[in-house]
Amino acid sequence: MSKPEPEKIDLAAKAFRDVPVPAGPPPEILAATVAAGKAFEADIHKTIVQRRRYLMKSLARVAAAIILVAGLGIGTYALLVHGSTVAFAQVRDLLEQMQTMTCRIHMSYPAAEGRPMEMDIRRKVLGARGQMASEGRPMEMDIRASYSLPYLMRQEIAVTGIPGTGPVTLINVYDLQAGKAISLHPNEKTAMMMNLGQLPPELLKKKTQNFAEEMKKLVEKDGVPIGHKEIGGTEAAGFRVTHEGVVTDLWVDNAKAEKLLLVEMDMPGQGHIRMSDIVINPPLDAALFSLAVPAGYHEMPALDIPLENLTEDDLIAGLRFLAQNNDNTFPAAPNMTPKIVKNLEKRLQPAVGLSDEEIAKSIALGQKEIGTRIGRLTIFLQVNSGTFRYVGNGVKLGDAAAPVCWYKPKDAALYRVVYGDLSAANIAEAELPKVEASRPPQESPDDQAAPTVEISPSAKTTGSWNIDNDGWDFEGVTALALAAQVYSSPEHQTKADGALPQGHFDVHVQASKKGESFQELQAVAQHALERQLGLTVRHERRKMSVYLLQAPNGKNDALRPTSGGGQRCSGGTGGQVRTVHNMAISEALTPCLAMRLGWPVLDETGIKGAFDYQLALPAEASFEAIAKAVRDGLGFELAPAERELDVLIVKWNGQPLKSGPANGSRP
Amino acid sequence: MTDWQGIVATHSGVVWRTVYRLLGNHQDAADCFQETFLSALDVARRQPVRSWPSLLTCLATARALDRMRRRMRDGARSADVAELKSVASPEPGPDQRAETAELVRMFRELVVRLPDRQAEVFCLRYGSEMSYREIAREMGLKTSDVGVLLHRARGRLRELMEPAEGPCGPEVMP
Structure with a gap:
């Protein structure tokens, strides 16, 4: 059996490496991949x-x-x-x-x-x-x-x-x-x-x-x-x-x-x-x-x-x-x-x-x-509430010198003091640290404390977020995605100007006691991005590929004028029915389609007002499938076009992350 | 959230080249391109991604090999005629063009006959020119294991090439 020339393997590998590859992937494949990924991620996030x-x-x-x-x-x-x-x-x-x-x-x-x-x-x-x-x-x-x-x-x-x-x-x-x-x-x-x-x-x-x-x-x-x-x-x-x-x-x-x-x-x-x-x-x-x-x-x-x-x-x-x-x-x-x-x-x-x-x-x-x-700790404290004192605020676990609390067991002559290393010792009452009673807090300037913002590197690479008026939580988000969220900019209209901080971040914006509006928390978060992450933003008008949502003949018979009540938008993005109540087209439909398609979707239906409707979105992320669902479900057409849009440009000054909590005083 | 759009935009080129080189036609490459990115997203939600290019190259190679194996089972050729004809250096003569095309065809057809891991390691090393260390990291292997797999892959390819000295020998073609 003749041994093959070993070089032939390498020649074949070289020929393989040199295979001319046509430019690609085609834009529609790119867009479909982005949309499919986002739909996939949205489902994961929902889970x-x-x-x-x-x-x-x-x-x-x-x-x-x-x-x-x-x-x-x-x-x-x-x-x-x-x-x-x-x-x-x-x-x-x-x-x-x-x-x-x-x-x-x-x-x-x-x-x-x-x-x-x-x-x-x-x-x-x-x-x-x-x-x-x-x-x-x-x-x-x-x-x-x-x-x-x-x-x-x-x-x-x-x-x-x-x-x-x-x-x-x-x-x-x-x-x-x-x-x-x-x-x-x-x-x-x-x-x-x-x-x-x-x-x-x-x-x-x-x-x-x-x-x-x-x-x-x-x-x-x-x-x-x-x-x-x-x-x-x-x-x-x-x-x-x-x-x-x-x-x-x-x-x-x-x-x-x-x-x-x-x-x-x-x-x-x-x-x-x-x-x-x-x-x-x-x-x-x-x-x-x-x-x-x-x-x-x-x-x-x-x-x-x-x-x-x-x-x-x-x-x-x-x-x-x-x-x-x-x-x-x-x-x-x-x-x-x-x-x-x-x-x-x-x-x-x-x-x-x-x-x-x-x-x-x-x-x-x-x-x-x-x-x-x-449960057992709390009941223990209740049983010993007459003598129990807690002084552990800020004591490090393992600190053998700092007392955390003490109490006097029933019928005992001495107090038991527990230290930061969780050791306990007997101490006479006279040797206990003095504790000053304080009055209940009155309304004071402290009650008006500003919200705090904490930014730290994240081990997560898949992000999630939760935003409400009690505070904002982002986990595992990139700098670009974070900027998009904090500045309320659609992700596909948020671009980086040069390199941005690498990696992913956890960000917690905690409202203060008095409670801030969404806009106030947003201002604090924006300030923290600038101060702690070194991110600044500007707005530019740029020509972008978009999809236009259009109503043939300028009308639509599939939408029902809203029956009133609170605004609601529910449903997943992966092959599920989206139910919208009392919302305008630009509030619910176009953002949803933009997320699925991975490109901006502009409302050019010319139809004003709020509506109640359902839209069954396909699991398939292709433009054709989504356009068909929109056409069949709501009578709208989606058409590709170019439009000049407001784009959020994010720039990084190169500073390392100033991690940790910071008081969110306004800029 | 992952900057998904950014990841696709940044790494679409390397994924496209990887899958197209192995599959050799637009339709399969496009399908495999999407499969690769969705697989990557699935990986990313379970563990941190240290290197997106390495991860995507590995996934693209694995997905493309899977598709090639399915094609082989279905009795199809690994690339269409038009694509094979396009394989050429800038100014090749007819004979050189044919020889190169034959080498590429041979690479594609033989590599899918290797055991899965050997095929993947071989493609990553000789097709994508990844280092032993990168391959080991992405595939969860020791560096020495990569060397062993490559050695075995080359040995197996030599055996497979032997009857394939003649063009399209019946022992090689499915």
């Missing part, structure tokens, strides 16, 4: 958003359950824990007979950024209403709560402000004696049982069973008069009681002292509580407390959040969990903060490739982890 929403709803359900279990006595908390006044004596009889109560509670927590994190609760005991908000707006809860002392409680909660999802409505019903709860999701018609175990007896006793007894103790302590003020048109007399560093102000009706108008508590390192609109004993329907799964609800796997047999290990584990999910720094208060929620969201986000079953399993594990860690 990611859907999964993120699912995850956040799941987390919200657990978080709400924990907060409410932990704060089951929150309506009565301020009254029970410390202090009393002689002038308050007449209130005692009323409270001793209390079976129901309505009140509003506003809680605020110190925040690392200097801005207070707030929790605003309106509650009805046996028919309560509540609202929680944390750090401005990131998480808010409207709660309608009812409970039948001492063990049964029902709370209807609307959670809003969760990143990446809309309002989440939950109904939680608790039987604290049985250690069980059921969480209902009315929108999804799902029910989840939660096994809480037996709550610590001292907590139940403290919060519910021995309420009247606690009230007697309360009225036996004298308070210091702090003057008078008008509350809701009623003149109130105020009394202050200080006990174990906690300052409590009680305001009673000056004319009818049996009416409690306002309670304000200040807990060093943990925040402030303000309870108002207090009404005792509204009527209540006992049927509200059933733990049975309602008809028509799908029962999800039960969640075990054992809250029994608490020890110091639960305090340590909870603090570690918080710090690890807060960039290895202890948060401003020993509870979930918006930053921790966001970090958890990222950490627990199911991988795209997982099946629905795997995702459900992954989320269930996340729920259990959060429920167990935070």
Whole structure:
């Protein structure tokens, strides 16, 4: 067998390399590829958003359950824990007979950024209403709560402000004696049982069973008069009681002292509580407390959040969990903060490739982890609330010298101090650091703080974004795409002038407490792009290839004038029906077509007004297929043309990224 | 979001050349061109892309080889007659034109007879002139594995070329 000349392989390879390749690809192939890619990416993005929403709803359900279990006595908390006044004596009889109560509670927590994190609760005991908000707006809860002392409680909660999802409505019903709860999701018609175990007896006793007894103790302590003020048109007399560093102000009706108008508590390192609109004993329907799964609800796997047999290990584990999910720094208060929620969201986000079953399993594990860690920590703090102090704000995880918190175990002579390395030691009360009580924050210039912008390199190469008035989140976006978004420029009308920063970026624009308009957040984000990324923009008129959307004979019979109501545009881009309600052609149809086609689409139909319509877009991304769908569905024609358009030109000054958060003061 | 339009615009040339050289006709090259970019997008959503040109070249080669294998199974030639006739140096004589065309035809027809990985590595090394390191990185191999695959590919090609010394020998043509 003769051996072939080895050179022949190389000659063939060289001839292959030298094959003349015609210019290409043809423009229509390029355009179709761009459009197909965008449609593909839009579907992926939609999947990611859907999964993120699912995850956040799941987390919200657990978080709400924990907060409410932990704060089951929150309506009565301020009254029970410390202090009393002689002038308050007449209130005692009323409270001793209390079976129901309505009140509003506003809680605020110190925040690392200097801005207070707030929790605003309106509650009805046996028919309560509540609202929680944390750090401005990131998480808010409207709660309608009812409970039948001492063990049964029902709370209807609307959670809003969760990143990446809309309002989440939950109904939680608790039987604290049985250690069980059921969480209902009315929108999804799902029910989840939660096994809480037996709550610590001292907590139940403290919060519910021995309420009247606690009230007697309360009225036996004298308070210091702090003057008078008008509350809701009623003149109130105020009394202050200080006990174990906690300052409590009680305001009673000056004319009818049996009416409690306002309670304000200040807990060093943990925040402030303000309870108002207090009404005792509204009527209540006992049927509200059933733990049975309602008809028509799908029962999800039960969640075990054992809250029994608490020890110091639960305090340590909870603090570690918080710090690890807060960039290895202890948060401003020993509870979930918006930053921790966001970090958890990222950490627990199911991988795209997982099946629905795997995702459900992954989320269930996340729920259990959060429920167990935070639930046990919070109950531990409640049990030890009389002596617990938190001073961990900003302490680095691992710092053996900095104390994070301390408490005094029941019947112990010494305090236990926990340090940043999560070691614990016995310390005499006299050696504890001094903690100054502070008053609840008043409206101040700090409340008007500007939004912040944080830009950092991203490990992601596929971008996603979420924009609302609470803030903007971009992840894994290129500099060009970021500029297009921030300057509201269509991507195909955004061009680079020279090189732009390489790689991908995560950008978080956080609105301040007072809440900014879209335009204000946009101005701040634009300023940050210039200052931190070195991107400047200008507008130019350029002749570009476009598609024109035209109406033959200048009319269209397929569109229905809108029936009114809010503007809506829903549906995917990959072979799905797009439903548009009360929107003009240039608001919904041409942007959608531009995204599918990868080229600008201009509205030259000449048809004005808002319409309701549906358009079935093909999965196929070719111009021919889309043009046919538009023609068949709406009677419009798409025609290629050239037009002079406004183009956003992005230029980079070459500076490296100035990473990290920055206050978004206006340019 | 990925700057998809920018990626397509920047790398369309290398992808087009890669797929056209292997497939040798417009229609297949256009289809393969789109498949390549969509495959790249699928990869990019699962992992960071270190080098778009390398990734796209690898994907384009793999997709084109897949298509060539399908064509071979369907009994079609790897390139149309018109394309083969166009294969030429700027000023070739008739004989040189024929010889070059034959070498290209041989390359295309034999490479698809290699095992998948050998074919891919061979095309990336000798067709796209990627380094061992680049090939190894994109294909998730050790550099030494690339060398082994290339060695085996060359050996197999030698065997295949032997009966193909005559033009269009029956042992070679499908």
